[in-house]
Amino acid sequence: MEKDRKETPVSPILGKQSVSLQKPVYMIDSASIVGKKEGEGPLGDLFDLVGEDDMFGAQTWEDAESTLQKEALGTALRKAGWKAQEVRYLFAGDLLGQEIATSFGLVNYELPLFGLYGACSTCGLSLTLASMIISGGFADKAACVTSSHFASAEKEFRFPLAYGNQRPLSATWTVTGSGAFLLGAEKTGKARAKITGLTPGKIVDYGLKDSMNMGACMAPAAADTIEQHLKDFGRQPDYYDKIITGDLGKVGQTVLIDLLNKKGIDISGQHMDCGIEIFDAGEQDTHAGGSGCGCSAVTLSAYVLKMLEEGVWKRVLFAPTGALLSKTSFNEGQNVPGIAHGVVLESPV
Amino acid sequence: MEKDRKETPVSPILGKQSVSLQKPVYMIDSASIVGKKEGEGPLGDLFDLVGEDDMFGAQTWEDAESTLQKEALGTALRKAGWKAQEVRYLFAGDLLGQEIATSFGLVNYELPLFGLYGACSTCGLSLTLASMIISGGFADKAACVTSSHFASAEKEFRFPLAYGNQRPLSATWTVTGSGAFLLGAEKTGKARAKITGLTPGKIVDYGLKDSMNMGACMAPAAADTIEQHLKDFGRQPDYYDKIITGDLGKVGQTVLIDLLNKKGIDISGQHMDCGIEIFDAGEQDTHAGGSGCGCSAVTLSAYVLKMLEEGVWKRVLFAPTGALLSKTSFNEGQNVPGIAHGVVLESPV
Known part of the structure; x- marks a missing residue:
């Protein structure tokens, strides 16, 4: 049976646009870091880190968002006990023009980076590509990072915060936070999913x-x-x-x-x-x-x-x-x- | 020998950050569309399409850039004799904030899209990911599209064109153009590379x-x-x-x-x-x-x-x-x- 499988590998291509992973990719560990308001919400106790204010020690909102990405990845690596160099490829993106939160947040990790843009779908986009690249045998370990920040997003997309405009009830509130996910080909020890x-x-x-x-x-x-x-x-x-x-x-x-x-x-x-x-x-x-x-x-x-x-x-x-x-x-x-x-x-x- | 290879597949992972594709991915066909200035340059005769002006029938520079992407992909598909629906995944990006040239240029193809951002490296980024996804068996055919436009880029990154500022000799001139590349797992008929x-x-x-x-x-x-x-x-x-x-x-x-x-x-x-x-x-x-x-x-x-x-x-x-x-x-x-x-x-x- 094992031998048969090797000689006629099952194609991962499924239907019009899906992929089925016969051998799963493991979500080894992950981390989340959020702002004060998110920390006060219903999920507040579950996040790894909650900021005391939304600047996270930075001088600008954009740099604060970069700090979120840096800290989210750093925390995930610590939780998993991985060294940064073990990560073969990074998959990351954010909402800002030319993805500056990502570039300046992840530069110091010195890892090959696939920059992605899928607006608020980017977390799904990054997990999708990283899973294929790992399942295809092109990397044993990869990391996915995405972020947004209320203040940098308002500046990028809408009105200056100081203008104090009213928001219709259909509007949403941009989350200040970053999530980092460590994916691996093998389940060595624990895995989250x-x-x-x-x-x-x-x-x-x-x-x-x-x-x-x-x-x-x-x-x-x-x-x-x-x-x-x-x-x-x-x-x-x-x-x-x-x-x-x-x-x-x-x-x-x-x-x-x-x-x-x-x-x-x-x-x-x-x-x-x-x-x-x-x-x-x-x-x-x-x-x-x-x-x-x-x-x-x-x-x-x-x-x-x-x-x-x-x-x-x-x-x-x-x-x-x-x-x-x-x-x-x-x-x-x-x-x-x-x-x-x-x-x-x-x-x- | 063939049998041995199947039972101990060679890993594509090479060195610190590279991938070696034992079975190549084929660049089946491609297309290029450029503006008037690029058409007057040394490579002018080699492009598939040269615009008469840089608006390409659109009302805004951003929409002109979207038109470039749409036409580049359409031309590549025609040259290869592919139907759009044969393309399993699109890999695309551009320089504009939130990649609007890509979103509005490719929406009508109704194909799954991996949005990418690598600034002017995006063509290399798209070919890299598409090659891995094809080589990994997740798609038989994929397309890569990237673009830039002189006027939309000046507006996005520098000064309003009407300001007529001087440019230092170290500055470069953003190319108005888009390239589309069709990649396949198999060489069916001709291939460009x-x-x-x-x-x-x-x-x-x-x-x-x-x-x-x-x-x-x-x-x-x-x-x-x-x-x-x-x-x-x-x-x-x-x-x-x-x-x-x-x-x-x-x-x-x-x-x-x-x-x-x-x-x-x-x-x-x-x-x-x-x-x-x-x-x-x-x-x-x-x-x-x-x-x-x-x-x-x-x-x-x-x-x-x-x-x-x-x-x-x-x-x-x-x-x-x-x-x-x-x-x-x-x-x-x-x-x-x-x-x-x-x-x-x-x-x-």
């Missing part, structure tokens, strides 16, 4: 233009990736304990469930959104929920992986979404299309 | 801060990747007919050759820079040379692949560099670090 399937997503544009309602802009992309994932793998929603999006928030959650219902797919029993979990919207005045690359990354590290590690959940589909806009594209009247990348995480138990 | 090796690069920061001399800022990263590549593969510079950087320009070329000379590596006989080749600096007033993601991409498609296809060159190392800065990081006094990703391209003959 195993990655067994991937569904990279395509850009989906429903013609929406409201950057203050990004949940609605991104929901069609989440629906597209989840639908294609279930089709490619021949699974029903209840195969998963949770189907997890990144930062759709309350408005986007409704749109996603409605869109899939129209296709005969009911995920209402499984759906969870990191943006809804991370804040207490009523108490913390965050409106529709949290957002940003950091939102799904820190929730994955602190909460989702904990539930898998402990065997409370057996299998989840993690599909963070990104809104593909910039200040320039918004000002020029372009739509806000979305993208979502799906990653299957299973309990290592 | 084969990809046999990869050396992903790390961020290298020598503390330089002059965004008007990006050649000097990026040269240390090129030196680092080229040195590591030669070490990992155990090769001498003269193994290659050409060692090709993307947009170091004349100042950066001198720095690169000097840096490597100090390490006992002489590439002066092999080095070629796409930014130096694409313009006639004297006639076209482009100072140190061309730059931008589009510079290395269109030169690779139009000139380098032609030389490999015709067997004039047998082997080249293509290592485009990126300068990791943004308007914000520059204004906040950050350095301008660089990164370079190396790809070995061989004649398919």
